[in-house]
Amino acid sequence: MLNSNLKNILNFNQDFLKNKEYKKFVTTKQPERKMVIVSCMDTRLTELLPQAMSIKNGDAKIIKNAGGVIVHPFGSAMRSILVSIYEFDVNEVYIVAHKECGMCNLDTADIIGKMIKKGIAKETIKILRSSGIDVEKWLHGFSCVEESLKKSISIVREHPLLPSKVAVHGLIIDPKTGELELVEDGSYVFETEEIK
Numbered sequence: 001m002l003n004s005n006l007k008n009i010l011n012f013n014q015d016f017l018k019n020k021e022y023k024k025f026v027t028t029k030q031p032e033r034k035m036v037i038v039s040c041m042d043t044r045l046t047e048l049l050p051q052a053m054s055i056k057n058g059d060a061k062i063i064k065n066a067g068g069v070i071v072h073p074f075g076s077a078m079r080s081i082l083v084s085i086y087e088f089d090v091n092e093v094y095i096v097a098h099k100e101c102g103m104c105n106l107d108t109a110d111i112i113g114k115m116i117k118k119g120i121a122k123e124t125i126k127i128l129r130s131s132g133i134d135v136e137k138w139l140h141g142f143s144c145v146e147e148s149l150k151k152s153i154s155i156v157r158e159h160p161l162l163p164s165k166v167a168v169h170g171l172i173i174d175p176k177t178g179e180l181e182l183v184e185d186g187s188y189v190f191e192t193e194e195i196k
């Protein structure tokens with residue numbers, strides 16, 4: 001049986017279609033402003049971030065995860081960035097971290113405690129650990145937002161598959177006001193033309 005949230009969504013959806021409310025969102029899959037944004041899944045940013053950055057439907061690719069981080073050079077966030085660049089002509093990457101992030105000083109031991117409470121066997125955690133997966137370490141976010149942002153920026157900038165004319169910017173957004181603080185301006189990649 002459908003839970004009421006799902007049921008409400010499906011009911012709403014029928015009206016949405018009937019009233020052709022999708023019409024105002026019609027665009028192409030090609031990001032018009034040739035940009036990709038990496039940001040946190042924080043619920044306060046769902047509408048605030050695009051509006052504070054003047055991004056509307058069709059303008060940008062938006063990649064979201066817990067923390068708005070690029071953790072691994074060959075993980076899914078980096079793959080999405082590279083697909084945006086090579087398949088969708090993107091030439092600017094905006095990594096937008098935010099203040100008061102839930103991934104900052106995340107209590108990973110506490111999360112494991114909650115997993116066990118919800119029925120995950122302690123043994124499972126142990127087995128994972130013995131097969132080289134330290135769940136606590138894997139869940140860990142960061143202790144300093146600026147440091148974490150710079151780490152994400154350097155993973156992208158130093159990526160062996162990143163073409164040279166792609167700017168990687170780093171910003172921190174305030175989840176209450178939408179104020180943006182510029183941490184790293186990557187525009188320099190567009191400035192220099194090599195002398196032959």
Ligand SMILES: [Zn+2]
Pocket residue numbers: 040041042066067068098100101102103
């Ligand atoms: Zn966050």
